[in-house]
Amino acid sequence: MSDAIYKVTNPLTGEVEETFPTASDEQVKAALEAAYEARASWRATPLEEKVAVMNRVADLYDARQDELARIIGVEMGKPSSHATGEVWLAGDIHRFNAKHAAEALADVELDLGERDGRAFMRKEPIGVIVGVMPWNYPYYQVARFAAPNLLLGNTILLKHAPQCPRSAAVIEEIYREAGVPEGVYTNLYATNEQIASLIEDPRVQGVSLTGSERAGSAVGENAGRNLKKAVLELGGSDPFIVLPDADLEKAVADGVSGRFENSGQACNAAKRFIVIGDEAYDSFVSRFSEAVEALVMGDPADEKTDVGPLVNEDAAQGIQSQIDDAVQAGARVITGGTRPDHAGSFVTPTVLTDVTPEMRAWSEEIFGPVAVVYKAKDEADAVRIANDTLFGLGASVHSASVDAAMRVADQLESGMVSINEPPGSSSELPFGGVKRSGFGRELGTYGFEEFSNHRMIRIAGDEAAASSE
16 A cells, blocks of 8 residues: 555655545556547637636635635645635636736737738647646646647646545546536556656647656656657746845845745745955855744644745655765754754754755755855856756845845846746746756746647638628
């Protein structure tokens, strides 16, 4: 039983609470056949009916918020206040996409100049697409991928992370209750090998993955080899730059929320804090470390908890090894640095300074409650440190002058940047990165773009006039 791939292991206790059977090859084949068969009818379903379904999905997320939050608290240790926020966001994403679907999918007229006739672009579904989603935001990650694509008319085969099979099941249950037909959205407890076979199948037209660099490289290679469209949202090591004139009190508060939300397990979390100037650096480190020490670490179900256990013991050990490597090579621990002496896959919220390029903490993503603070001589030095990474997901810049912040932001290699606020995500703002953080965009109305056939339609001469009446 404990060897099952899909299982709920409570990170607070380490106990396996439930296992789920892995899909057989026959079940995967049947799911693909059903998704392929459902394409035509779902595509032909009027948009207003799809919109109504997505609004019902949003209502169900709202109505079941506490229940859904408890599920992921047990599955991956998310503190309750963070969990309820994620459930709300998943509902809001569906509602936002439903509201904007008509305008996002409207035909776009093309300028033919002096030529007769009419031409326009139309977004159409491409067919069956595969989603491979991570454990750190079980509802949100699926919502931002699935909502626009279901409205567009694609059908979806969804492989969720092995750590969150309960939430995977309840997502499919919500879609079905809201009116998504059988075959249009299917949850698969599939293996990596089965997903690879799906990508290779000519009936599948695309794949979206949110996850690690390793997983993204494997999926991207397979998709490219088989000429399939791919969207990859991978890791991040986002810089948080503090200029000398910044409001330090606000920067500290933004930094704590931006780093330690979801116990630091966020791809777009602020991970590297770069402070310009000796005075600002010393003050920031002192205030920031004091605020980090005040964070409450404990049971995810306790509303007072700020930092819960990491997703599993392997993750906790991995984070601790990154801390230990840095300390052994000369980094300084301002607070934290060790694991607590009680049960659960916890890592004490940690602040590191004096991290140098030979340390793993300089170049690797730290996917847990650890903040690294760097001192920069000037703006050019801050930009150099910020861009000295293989990742390019998000960034944030803090200054009393928006012009100064923008001057720095314009030099950063990232897919997103926030000015005078912590990194985050919302339904209306496009999300995605550059470099080894992947490619493609989700959220806003950009989610309608990635897996659509942008078909050009040209109507000649007199027929064009008749078609537009």
